[in-house]
Amino acid sequence: MDQMPPEAIASTKDALVLFMPSGRRGRFPIGTPLLDAARQLGVYIESVCGGRGLCGRCQVEVAEGQFAKHAIVSRAGHLGPAEETEAPYRRRGILGESRRLSCSARILGDLVIDVPAEFAVNRQVVRKRAETRSIAADPATRLITVSVPPPDMEHPLGDADRLIAAIEGTGEWRGVWLDPPLLAGVQAALRAGDWTVTAAVHQDIARPQVIALWPGTQRTIFGVAFDIGSTTIAGHLVDLTTGRAVASAGTTNPQIRFGEDLMSRISYLMMNPDDRTALTDAVRGAIATLITRLCSQAEVPAEDVLEAVFVGNPVMHHLFLGIDPQELGQAPFALAVSGAVRMPARELGLPIHPGGRVYMLPCIAGHVGADAAAVALAEGPQHHEEITLVVDVGTNAEILLGNRDRVLAASSPTGPAFEGAQITAGQRAAPGAIERVRIDPATLEPRIKVIGVDAWSHEPGFDEGVESVGVTGICGSGIIEAVAEMFLAGIVGADGLIDADLAGRSPRIVSDGRVAAYRLWDGAVPIAVTQTDIRAIQLAKGALYAGARLLMDRLGVDQIGRIKLAGAFGSYIDPKYAMVLGLIPDCRLDRVSAIGNAAGTGARMALVNRAHRAEVETLVRRIEKIETALESRFQEHFVHAMALPNGREAFPHLAAAVTLPARKEAAGGRRGGRRRGG
Numbered sequence: 001m002d003q004m005p006p007e008a009i010a011s012t013k014d015a016l017v018l019f020m021p022s023g024r025r026g027r028f029p030i031g032t033p034l035l036d037a038a039r040q041l042g043v044y045i046e047s048v049c050g051g052r053g054l055c056g057r058c059q060v061e062v063a064e065g066q067f068a069k070h071a072i073v074s075r076a077g078h079l080g081p082a083e084e085t086e087a088p089y090r091r092r093g094i095l096g097e098s099r100r101l102s103c104s105a106r107i108l109g110d111l112v113i114d115v116p117a118e119f120a121v122n123r124q125v126v127r128k129r130a131e132t133r134s135i136a137a138d139p140a141t142r143l144i145t146v147s148v149p150p151p152d153m154e155h156p157l158g159d160a161d162r163l164i165a166a167i168e169g170t171g172e173w174r175g176v177w178l179d180p181p182l183l184a185g186v187q188a189a190l191r192a193g194d195w196t197v198t199a200a201v202h203q204d205i206a207r208p209q210v211i212a213l214w215p216g217t218q219r220t221i222f223g224v225a226f227d228i229g230s231t232t233i234a235g236h237l238v239d240l241t242t243g244r245a246v247a248s249a250g251t252t253n254p255q256i257r258f259g260e261d262l263m264s265r266i267s268y269l270m271m272n273p274d275d276r277t278a279l280t281d282a283v284r285g286a287i288a289t290l291i292t293r294l295c296s297q298a299e300v301p302a303e304d305v306l307e308a309v310f311v312g313n314p315v316m317h318h319l320f321l322g323i324d325p326q327e328l329g330q331a332p333f334a335l336a337v338s339g340a341v342r343m344p345a346r347e348l349g350l351p352i353h354p355g356g357r358v359y360m361l362p363c364i365a366g367h368v369g370a371d372a373a374a375v376a377l378a379e380g381p382q383h384h385e386e387i388t389l390v391v392d393v394g395t396n397a398e399i400l401l402g403n404r405d406r407v408l409a410a411s412s413p414t415g416p417a418f419e420g421a422q423i424t425a426g427q428r429a430a431p432g433a434i435e436r437v438r439i440d441p442a443t444l445e446p447r448i449k450v451i452g453v454d455a456w457s458h459e460p461g462f463d464e465g466v467e468s469v470g471v472t473g474i475c476g477s478g479i480i481e482a483v484a485e486m487f488l489a490g491i492v493g494a495d496g497l498i499d500a501d502l503a504g505r506s507p508r509i510v511s512d513g514r515v516a517a518y519r520l521w522d523g524a525v526p527i528a529v530t531q532t533d534i535r536a537i538q539l540a541k542g543a544l545y546a547g548a549r550l551l552m553d554r555l556g557v558d559q560i561g562r563i564k565l566a567g568a569f570g571s572y573i574d575p576k577y578a579m580v581l582g583l584i585p586d587c588r589l590d591r592v593s594a595i596g597n598a599a600g601t602g603a604r605m606a607l608v609n610r611a612h613r614a615e616v617e618t619l620v621r622r623i624e625k626i627e628t629a630l631e632s633r634f635q636e637h638f639v640h641a642m643a644l645p646n647g648r649e650a651f652p653h654l655a656a657a658v659t660l661p662a663r664k665e666a667a668g669g670r671r672g673g674r675r676r677g678g
Contacts, residue, residue, distance in 0.1 A: 034102040053085030078109030137243035211355035223307030225603035237294040247297040266329035305352035313369035333366025365625035367411040372398035374602025386561030393570035401551040412547030427473035434478040444506040484577040546637035566598040582645030
């Protein structure tokens, strides 16, 4: 690889870098890591490890040549030489010869950089719609139209004072006061409305406050509810007079460019302490864009939005509020604030009415956040007599267990494998990603279904459908089904090891003498499930199961009556495959259900009805928090949970519904990977 001559470097203080296909460009000092340049420009490149060279996902290619349109001469040598961090990924075939890891490649000269589609995260399909839920409307902010007496020389009360007297005269509120920024506009509003105005009165737990004022009659006001996830942000615009969601929208959380999971982002902040505002600005900017989009969809003026409710895990909660989350990265995982947060929207720079109010649900514990509180409000175990398990599956799974008498909560660090990260051909849920898999147990031949194409691979119309979207990788639901189907077909044993002896039976099972893999797709982008991929899924599902089992121990139960899978990913998992994998405890399959974006539903409930705010604040205080990192039995459960479906626990309900393969012993044949400790 040709390198830029030293004299050229010495004569150049910065370089022009253009990222494609986004077209974003900027000048950067010589020696800047390419990933840092991408972050500064808002170019989304997957970075599971937060730029530490541990994941191999931040791949890019240099487009060589003279680009007259952009006045750039781009050469591979305009990047610094390959560093040792790239070598393992080249040896394993993960990093092609023409590709570089943007976290370790440093800028030496002008560059045009191509971000491969499979590593550009802004194509993700955001699957967090507003779930159907009838919510009685009793919002914290309500409208009232009043007529105010004109000024009188004999009764020299100020216009604002007479307005307050008129509002209190309706008998609805006492102790009303005006938001100070409104004072300057009171006289103009009264005269423009010929002494009739509509006031928006906000009353949650404090004195009632007028936060907005319109001349004449205003009939409708709106609110927004947001679920700020590590991976995606979903928002809903709601008519506060009816409680009905009128628009929904979602986007990838732009903080992904600072790290795929929560601990990666905390690690990034530890290494770059001055960049906290960048993470806060990124998430607030994305929310501001979504608010604008929601209002545009519904043709609603942003000034008519008076309430905003937010939920999120503790790290997202803190970053959104502008709080440093580093204390959450180490024991005792201290929250800066755990109770509900109330504040004017203007303090967060939200593009709604200046007098709008923000409510953020309380957090349950250091690793169990406001999103889990919202799930509990909407779908929690306290709603049932029978023992119910609620799991919000994500990079950090939140787990609730109990019934009307007692509720426990914990979180398990599953990592980003369920999102397609840490998987050789993994990607997020985007068009072209494999999302469903079936394997014929006789022939070991696969059938696949990809996002964006209605037909399965063996059905008419599939080839035509993939011409537009391609088959580019495998997402979380796809890898879950692939591993579970490989187990059911006998390709993978209960220990998670691929049986390399089956290579003589099917050419889809391949081995390089050390590690085996199953070839799932042979298209332009070959896709295989490797032994390393299976281990990543075992680690993730083992952590989740161990967390659930720990709560069962604490509650003193061995059986669960009902399981609810929440979140975008949880809603797209087939319950059968989740149980075959051992992701969740044994339960009757007809008692396992997907409940959609329960966190978003809980946020809407708190938005539409203020009684739900008091309810969730009381609920959080009675939930018992279990810190898995401090529980001695967590590791024991984790080790057994590495097996498929489990090395110790019986799964009688699953066995009654699915024919499970006989357990294979590792000594019985040549296996496709070396046994490692769990």
